[in-house]
Amino acid sequence: MSGNHTGTEYDLSLIMDGNVQESGLPYGKILNEFVEAIMDRDKARIAAARTTILETLGEAAMVDAAATIAAFNAYTRMADATGIPLETPKAEATVELRQELGLESLNKG
Numbered sequence: 001m002s003g004n005h006t007g008t009e010y011d012l013s014l015i016m017d018g019n020v021q022e023s024g025l026p027y028g029k030i031l032n033e034f035v036e037a038i039m040d041r042d043k044a045r046i047a048a049a050r051t052t053i054l055e056t057l058g059e060a061a062m063v064d065a066a067a068t069i070a071a072f073n074a075y076t077r078m079a080d081a082t083g084i085p086l087e088t089p090k091a092e093a094t095v096e097l098r099q100e101l102g103l104e105s106l107n108k109g
Contacts, residue, residue, distance in 0.1 A: 030056060031065055038069055 010025055025031070030052050037045035053062040078084070086094075098104055 027057060034065055035069055038066075 030049065033045070034049035034053060037049045050062060053065060
């Protein structure tokens, strides 16, 4: 669930700084380790992170985490490859978030 639905405040800048534990995201450290292991294509780290998630959160959570990582990876690659622009309503709704995370700098090749 998002913070909008739960009323929980998350500090995403801490995630970008590598300080996941202080961000307020439940199980953020172990989930972030899974993301980073996958993005680094480090099979040993992936296996260890997967085991930690299985033991801590269960099989359904591990599958959900893996599916979420895969989906976001695919969406971004498809959008980038086809040149799909960010829709105006989404651009307007995410101005602060994109600035906070420094995402605009990624578009400057």
